[in-house]
Amino acid sequence: MLVAALPAVAAPAAPTRKSYAKHPWVALLVATRTLRREAEFRAADLVIGTLKQG
Numbered sequence: 001m002l003v004a005a006l007p008a009v010a011a012p013a014a015p016t017r018k019s020y021a022k023h024p025w026v027a028l029l030v031a032t033r034t035l036r037r038e039a040e041f042r043a044a045d046l047v048i049g050t051l052k053q054g
Contacts (some may be wrong), residue, residue, distance in 0.1 A: 008050045 020027035 009047050012046075 020030075
């Protein structure tokens with residue numbers, strides 16, 4: 001069930017992961033921020049929704 005949802009979550013995350021691997025300092029900045037923007041909440045909702053459907 002959960003495994004079926006993984007490609008739907010992994011595909012959009014691949015470019016972000018590649019960018020973070022190329023520029024680790026960006027990943028650190030994103031991870032340590034306390035203010036979240038609307039797009040980040042939408043992305044989290046998308047991942048959670050996909051996993052629930054799984």
